[in-house]
Amino acid sequence: MRTLPGSGHLIAPSILSADLARLGEDVDKVLDAGADIIHFDVMDNHYVPNLTFGPALCRALKDYGVCAPLDVHLMVEPVDALVPQFAEAGASCISFHPETSRHPHRTLQMIHDCGCSAGLVFNPATTLDYLRHVMDQVDLVLIMSVNPGFGGQRFLPVALDKLRTARAMIDESGRHIRLEVDGGIKADNIRAAAMAGADTFVAGSAIFGAQDYRHVIDAMRAELLPSRINCSGR
Numbered sequence: 133m134r135t136l137p138g139s140g141h142l143i144a145p146s147i148l149s150a151d152l153a154r155l156g157e158d159v160d161k162v163l164d165a166g167a168d169i170i171h172f173d174v175m176d177n178h179y180v181p182n183l184t185f186g187p188a189l190c191r192a193l194k195d196y197g198v199c200a201p202l203d204v205h206l207m208v209e210p211v212d213a214l215v216p217q218f219a220e221a222g223a224s225c226i227s228f229h230p231e232t233s234r235h236p237h238r239t240l241q242m243i244h245d246c247g248c249s250a251g252l253v254f255n256p257a258t259t260l261d262y263l264r265h266v267m268d269q270v271d272l273v274l275i276m277s278v279n280p281g282f283g284g285q286r287f288l289p290v291a292l293d294k295l296r297t298a299r300a301m302i303d304e305s306g307r308h309i310r311l312e313v314d315g316g317i318k319a320d321n322i323r324a325a326a327m328a329g330a331d332t333f334v335a336g337s338a339i340f341g342a343q344d345y346r347h348v349i350d351a352m353r354a355e356l357l358p359s360r361i362n363c364s365g366r
């Protein structure tokens with residue numbers, strides 16, 4: 133099965149804010165600057181009021197030579213038909229919002245059957261209750277810290293409580309499940325998200341909007357040092 137790196141903090145730049153006219157080069161540049169995985173936001177102008185990328189672009193990045201894991205965030209409804217297409221296009225992890233699938237259990241199973249890791253995404257107002265019933269099927273839990281649909285929005289602090297709750301549920305399960313946070317993450321709030329339990333950090337505008345990607349990624353990593361987050365190096 134294709135997986136995300138197993139341990140440590142992961143920085144996941146979202147290509148939503150990349151230079152789309154030079155996407156391959158820009159992705160290479162952000163990986164050279166120290167990014168771990170690439171976050172790929174798929175929006176359908178139906179579930180969210182914006183329209184972005186499909187499987188063809190995912191395949192194009194792989195064909196261009198991007199080896200880093202692709203972390204596909206589906207903001208589409210319905211979701212199932214796109215799962216095999218993104219798997220064939222080279223996705224490592226495919227995440228979806230439970231309310232976009234009539235049968236989230238079946239969709240998670242389908243993602244695994246296609247050879248990818250599976251993630252479930254929770255909006256600021258979506259209950260984590262879904263998670264209790266499918267904990268043994270998820271490899272990643274993604275907590276939205278903005279409402280989905282656009283890059284460049286402000287981090288919603290309400291996400292911190294949700295991260296704490298999700299972290300407790302994950303720890304209680306005893307499974308290795310990544311806890312990702314997505315939306316408005318910057319060097320000045322990444323530490324709060326890590327202290328609330330996140331281990332995987334999506335950042336679009338904060339990284340691709342900067343002149344020097346390495347400078348921003350280094351600043352984020354500095355905030356994630358165990359001595360800064362005062363925990364034993366999750």
Ligand SMILES: O=C(CO)[C@H](O)[C@H](O)COP(=O)(O)O
Pocket residue numbers: 146148149171173205207278279280281282283284285314315316317334335336337338
């Ligand atoms: O899923 C998303 C929006 O729906 C994006 O991943 C997210 O917003 C990243 O962009 P930024 O860091 O600029 O907020």
Ligand SMILES: [Fe+2]
Pocket residue numbers: 146171172173205314334
């Ligand atoms: Fe996203």
